[in-house]
Amino acid sequence: MTILKKIKENLFLxxxxxxxxxxxxxxxxxGLESVKNSGYYIKEMLMIMPVIFILTALLDLWIPKVKxxxxxxxxxGVKGVFLSFVVGSISAGPIYAAFPMCVxxxxxxxxxxxxxxxxxxxxxxxxxxxxNEAKFLGLKFMAIRWVLSVLAIIVFSWIAAKIIKDEDxxxxxxxxxxxxxNRDACRGCTICSKNYPELFEMERKKxxxxxxKGDSLDLDKLQEAIKACPVTAIEYSEDF
Amino acid sequence: MGKGMVASILSIIFAIGIILTLLPPTEIAALVSKQxxxxxxxxxxxxxxxxLVPAFIAFPLVGxxxxxxxxxxxxxxxxxxxxxxxxxxxxxxxxxxxVKFTAVRNSLSFLFAIIIALVMGVII
Numbered sequence: 001m002t003i004l005k006k007i008k009e010n011l012f013l014x015x016x017x018x019x020x021x022x023x024x025x026x027x028x029x030x031g032l033e034s035v036k037n038s039g040y041y042i043k044e045m046l047m048i049m050p051v052i053f054i055l056t057a058l059l060d061l062w063i064p065k066v067k068x069x070x071x072x073x074x075x076x077g078v079k080g081v082f083l084s085f086v087v088g089s090i091s092a093g094p095i096y097a098a099f100p101m102c103v104x105x106x107x108x109x110x111x112x113x114x115x116x117x118x119x120x121x122x123x124x125x126x127x128x129x130x131x132n133e134a135k136f137l138g139l140k141f142m143a144i145r146w147v148l149s150v151l152a153i154i155v156f157s158w159i160a161a162k163i164i165k166d167e168d169x170x171x172x173x174x175x176x177x178x179x180x181x182n183r184d185a186c187r188g189c190t191i192c193s194k195n196y197p198e199l200f201e202m203e204r205k206k207x208x209x210x211x212x213k214g215d216s217l218d219l220d221k222l223q224e225a226i227k228a229c230p231v232t233a234i235e236y237s238e239d240f
Numbered sequence: 241m242g243k244g245m246v247a248s249i250l251s252i253i254f255a256i257g258i259i260l261t262l263l264p265p266t267e268i269a270a271l272v273s274k275q276x277x278x279x280x281x282x283x284x285x286x287x288x289x290x291x292l293v294p295a296f297i298a299f300p301l302v303g304x305x306x307x308x309x310x311x312x313x314x315x316x317x318x319x320x321x322x323x324x325x326x327x328x329x330x331x332x333x334x335x336x337x338x339v340k341f342t343a344v345r346n347s348l349s350f351l352f353a354i355i356i357a358l359v360m361g362v363i364i
Contacts, residue, residue: 012248034257116345136303144360164340
């Protein structure tokens with residue numbers, strides 16, 4: 001699947017490059033205009049990126065995400081709803097980066113409703129992005145859209161939880177004992193293999209678990225590695 | 241992650257550059273204002289659903305469009321479905337959460353994106 005995705009991504013890149021070449025030949029003025037248009041967005045992106053990165057890192061530092069995640073179960077009620085919003089809106093990255101984390105949370109007992117809230121708030125109300133929105137569309141626009149989005153998420157997560165049952169989610173039995181890496185989620189950042197080289201290594205740009213004896217694990221180091229993984233791709237269960 | 245992501249973001253930006261040259265924002269605004277607001281909103285939401293533009297590019301893009309006179313309502317529905325609903329990410333989500341969860345979450349998000357947009361049109 002990753003190879004197919006690569007080809008698809010590159011296909012798009014090739015198509016765009018071709019379009020520019022054709023345009024520069026047929027109509028150089030329009031070609032240059034396109035380059036100028038793109039330049040504007042690249043400039044805006046480069047200006048906002050550092051701010052987003054810093055804010056995300058700070059929020060991550062200030063808000064103890066791991067502690068919060070313990071309180072997302074079915075009985076958590078209003079508190080669970082609120083905390084789900086917090087987890088979703090302080091995180092960085094596109095929505096698909098949230099999938100593996102939410103699957104893990106569900107396995108650990110988080111309710112369907114709270115997972116829907118995390119995914120949705122991850123998508124639309126990321127705090128660092130609000131700055132970006134206010135800059136281009138105005139503070140009032142941002143504030144109203146934020147309030148409406150929160151209200152909408154509260155309502156439709158409730159509806160979703162009425163329709164979807166816990167059994168509808170697959171892979172309940174997939175939880176293996178020991179250390180497990182979700183290879184679809186792994187971005188190959190090599191943080192785990194640097195933090196805990198005795199257990200993790202890189203293979204074809206993805207992290208893998210080295211063969212090890214169950215009792216040889218350094219649990220502190222492992223927990224550090226799990227926490228440090230930016231896409232929460234490492235799982236560990238000591239049961240079985 | 242690094243190189244592939246930069247390449248795909250840059251190709252999205254350059255694609256936007258070309259589209260905006262062929263179809264300038266003012267013309268998009270004229271085109272949108274000719275439609276009924278509901279149709280424009282639904283079409284904008286569909287556009288947001290099938291495209292995968294990172295939010296930090298989407299905001300300046302929508303800023304440009306609104307600045308050129310595109311109504312706020314379709315702009316909001318585009319912004320919301322862009323990040324919340326994904327045809328491209330559907331297979332990935334389905335694999336992790338199953339068909340039912342994915343279908344329900346995406347359709348509810350789509351529906352509410354339009355509701356949010358319409359309510360915003362009333363307030364602003």
